[in-house]
Amino acid sequence: MSSRSSRIAITADRLVKRYKKKTAVNDISLEIHHGETFGILGANGAGKTTTVEMLAGLRTPTEGTVRIWGLDPLADRARVRQILGVQLQQAYMHGALTARELVDLYRSFYPNPLDAEQALAMVDLLDKAKTKFDNLSGGQMQRLSIALALIGQPQVVILDELTTGLDPRARRRIWATIEALEEQTVILVSHAMDEVERLCNRVALIDAGRIIALGSPQELREKAGAATLEDAFVSLTGKQIHDEENEDSTL
Numbered sequence: 001m002s003s004r005s006s007r008i009a010i011t012a013d014r015l016v017k018r019y020k021k022k023t024a025v026n027d028i029s030l031e032i033h034h035g036e037t038f039g040i041l042g043a044n045g046a047g048k049t050t051t052v053e054m055l056a057g058l059r060t061p062t063e064g065t066v067r068i069w070g071l072d073p074l075a076d077r078a079r080v081r082q083i084l085g086v087q088l089q090q091a092y093m094h095g096a097l098t099a100r101e102l103v104d105l106y107r108s109f110y111p112n113p114l115d116a117e118q119a120l121a122m123v124d125l126l127d128k129a130k131t132k133f134d135n136l137s138g139g140q141m142q143r144l145s146i147a148l149a150l151i152g153q154p155q156v157v158i159l160d161e162l163t164t165g166l167d168p169r170a171r172r173r174i175w176a177t178i179e180a181l182e183e184q185t186v187i188l189v190s191h192a193m194d195e196v197e198r199l200c201n202r203v204a205l206i207d208a209g210r211i212i213a214l215g216s217p218q219e220l221r222e223k224a225g226a227a228t229l230e231d232a233f234v235s236l237t238g239k240q241i242h243d244e245e246n247e248d249s250t251l
């Protein structure tokens, strides 16, 4: 783990989200440091997306508070929008706009965005600039949503299932892009152990809406006495993780 500033970029304090009878997130508190890449790992339905949606101000917590750079993402929506980039599982995208039009739209949200062509080139989509979002392949949509999350050079980036479904070449390319983000704070939701091991300084393991372990990938392996992060996950949660190589292992 590289040396990181101890300044806190994101605080979640006792977050709870209840849907009628279901408690999706059950008392999660976190402090994520400036410049850190922080992983959120958990089986299907563990509460990962609900957690990051609350961090991003896209979902209102039933209880608890979030601060991003000291701002409340619900009350200070306009200011938070300028410092936050989000790639979420279901992209809320205007399907009739072309890739280039979406890039231009997202550039307009931020004070210091990347150059439009640079952003498309970063995810290998320069040749799709004039293609409507709805006509992109799934992997191309995903790569575009990554570019849109990064386009504003935001201080905080939330990436949900960063490279799930992408081919190996695209994955490596995206990883290199994320590794190059020195100053930015990244929250990465993932099922892919190789991705978490490679990119994350620290990881929170979530099970049934709670954090059951938190530490560097190495600390989690040591805590579980496991050789791999995947073994640590299974040992600590008693569940298999759903990952790309093993689509049928979902519990």
Ligand SMILES: Nc1ncnc2c1ncn2[C@@H]1O[C@H](COP(=O)(O)OP(=O)(O)OP(=O)(O)O)[C@@H](O)[C@H]1O
Pocket: 019, 022, 023, 024, 042, 043, 044, 045, 046, 047, 048, 049, 050, 051
């Ligand atoms: N709008 C909703 N209404 C009711 N229940 C919901 C809603 N959204 C999520 N849930 C439930 O909350 C739990 C946590 O969901 P969430 O999407 O946060 O999990 P996740 O860890 O991101 O899962 P996955 O890996 O499958 O994306 C699940 O049991 C889910 O069914």
